[in-house]
Amino acid sequence: MCQNIFNKKSLLFILLLLSDLCAANDSAVVEINTLVVAASCTSETSGKTVELPRVSSKDFHARRGTITGMKNIVIKLTDCTPMLDKISLSVSGLADEDLPSMFKNNAPSQESAVGVGLILMDSERKVQFKPDGSVTKNFKPDAENNAVIGFMAGYIATRDEVIPGTFKSYVTLRYDYE
Numbered sequence: 001m002c003q004n005i006f007n008k009k010s011l012l013f014i015l016l017l018l019s020d021l022c023a024a025n026d027s028a029v030v031e032i033n034t035l036v037v038a039a040s041c042t043s044e045t046s047g048k049t050v051e052l053p054r055v056s057s058k059d060f061h062a063r064r065g066t067i068t069g070m071k072n073i074v075i076k077l078t079d080c081t082p083m084l085d086k087i088s089l090s091v092s093g094l095a096d097e098d099l100p101s102m103f104k105n106n107a108p109s110q111e112s113a114v115g116v117g118l119i120l121m122d123s124e125r126k127v128q129f130k131p132d133g134s135v136t137k138n139f140k141p142d143a144e145n146n147a148v149i150g151f152m153a154g155y156i157a158t159r160d161e162v163i164p165g166t167f168k169s170y171v172t173l174r175y176d177y178e
Contacts, residue, residue, distance in 0.1 A: 040177055041077035041087065041147060048075065050153060057164045060116075060157040064099070067119055070154035075173070080145040086178050087140070087147055091120050092133030093171040099158035103131050107166040115159035118169040123150035133174065 059068040094104040102117035120129040
């Protein structure tokens with residue numbers, strides 16, 4: 001008679017060992033999960049308020065299209081996605097009724113300046129942004145994946161006669177990344 005030399009524990013161990021050896025020749029499916037994100041940067045200024053200089057209605061010389069009170073504005077973008085080629089800036093807002101290519105004065109009507117709009121240009125004064133957002137300016141991030149976005153804002157006479165008052169304009173800056 002044959003004596004059973006394997007006890008239950010050793011038989012279980014052998015079966016497990018054999019199952020690992022048998023699986024060595026099979027194929028396996030590996031599931032890999034990842035997240036693809038859009039390119040972006042972090043803006044150091046969100047909801048920025050820019051104070052333009054105080055000007056006199058006489059500074060417009062009673063001539064539509066006269067620009068005064070220009071101020072440089074700088075926005076810093078940090079932690080841009082590596083390998084980002086360019087950042088395109090476009091600006092949009094409400095258009096002035098008298099000069100639709102300029103941004104509207106949104107100050108409350110009982111106290112607002114009349115005949116004055118906002119003009120926005122790139123820092124070289126070569127590109128003029130329009131309220132419909134159709135004009136863009138491209139910027140390139142530096143080697144540390146940061147970018148400095150510079151542009152200028154000022155007042156423009158939208159009529160020949162400028163009536164003194166308060167001025168407030170709201171614009172939206174849009175960054176597109178490539």
